[in-house]
Amino acid sequence: MRATRPASLLIARPQCSPFSAAARRPFARLNNRLAPQPLHTLIVTSTRTVSSLARTFPTEGFEILSSDKLYEEEQNSGYDAKRYYPVRLGDIFRARYQVVAKIGFGCSSTVWLCRDLRENILLTLKVCITGEEADNELAISRHLKSQDAYVDLINAEHPGKERVRMVLDDFEIEGPHGFHRCLLFTPIGQTYFAFQTYECPNRTLTKEAVQVSLLRILEGLDFMHQTGVVHTDLTPINIHLEARDAKFKDAVVCLEYAEQIYPRKVLSDRVIHLSWNESTPVTSWYPVICDFGLARLGKPKQKYSGDVMPWIYRAPEVILDMEWDYKIDI
Numbered sequence: 001m002r003a004t005r006p007a008s009l010l011i012a013r014p015q016c017s018p019f020s021a022a023a024r025r026p027f028a029r030l031n032n033r034l035a036p037q038p039l040h041t042l043i044v045t046s047t048r049t050v051s052s053l054a055r056t057f058p059t060e061g062f063e064i065l066s067s068d069k070l071y072e073e074e075q076n077s078g079y080d081a082k083r084y085y086p087v088r089l090g091d092i093f094r095a096r097y098q099v100v101a102k103i104g105f106g107c108s109s110t111v112w113l114c115r116d117l118r119e120n121i122l123l124t125l126k127v128c129i130t131g132e133e134a135d136n137e138l139a140i141s142r143h144l145k146s147q148d149a150y151v152d153l154i155n156a157e158h159p160g161k162e163r164v165r166m167v168l169d170d171f172e173i174e175g176p177h178g179f180h181r182c183l184l185f186t187p188i189g190q191t192y193f194a195f196q197t198y199e200c201p202n203r204t205l206t207k208e209a210v211q212v213s214l215l216r217i218l219e220g221l222d223f224m225h226q227t228g229v230v231h232t233d234l235t236p237i238n239i240h241l242e243a244r245d246a247k248f249k250d251a252v253v254c255l256e257y258a259e260q261i262y263p264r265k266v267l268s269d270r271v272i273h274l275s276w277n278e279s280t281p282v283t284s285w286y287p288v289i290c291d292f293g294l295a296r297l298g299k300p301k302q303k304y305s306g307d308v309m310p311w312i313y314r315a316p317e318v319i320l321d322m323e324w325d326y327k328i329d330i
Contacts, residue, residue: 057090063263086270130178141167160223189241
């Protein structure tokens, strides 16, 4: 039987007067009054109190989208509004994590940028739909972070560990129609698919990018495979660019301000925010392997059977209904 809402969970929806006129301009035109502060004042541990770090968000000054059209997660096949938690900008979860921007969505979750009001750092928050416990993703992350995972490794500081995105923390919140699992991650850059599609001339990666990417991806896979993890869903959508320097951090901090004036669809019981659609700056060729929702956890070199992998990337042994192992990731 589930417990009632924890006392530590607070969901606040701050009310405020409209933001300044400058904030209503498109993201690319934000003036210097909304420019981010120097990076070190924004991402290091803060001595300010949680209440002073929490921000208020405008209640007007943004475009209201038509209620007759479908947007974002509403366009998913089988979409059920009651299964999605109605996140709004400014919400504060666990008296600590304030939602500042929407950065994505899927069939089983919405993804947000949030600020940790205790540590004054930005994190990625994944809010799962009801019935989606994310047990596999959590189990894989806990295994990879545990000491047991390194028993068979010659070097516990395997370089591939940095190429794998793990869950930093998780918690549960109660919504109007059930409970929702929430996962916290370190922010990362755009997917390789988006980078190749929108940033590369003729969708062609440079020789340098290919060399660095392949080497680092193989390091990440070697780390996973030695600890008994097979990803099974390795695609350009599940590989992201790493965020490494102040240029990326500044762009993400700017997003906090830009997202306040992004269009949204306002309904009686929820708001459908549009995801941030600006490209994040490319600050590293280093890849990060993400999304372990379909991964398998077992012994190193363990054999499996059954359908896995998207059709376009499916390994021959899977197509032929043969036993398969970690090599399908390669």
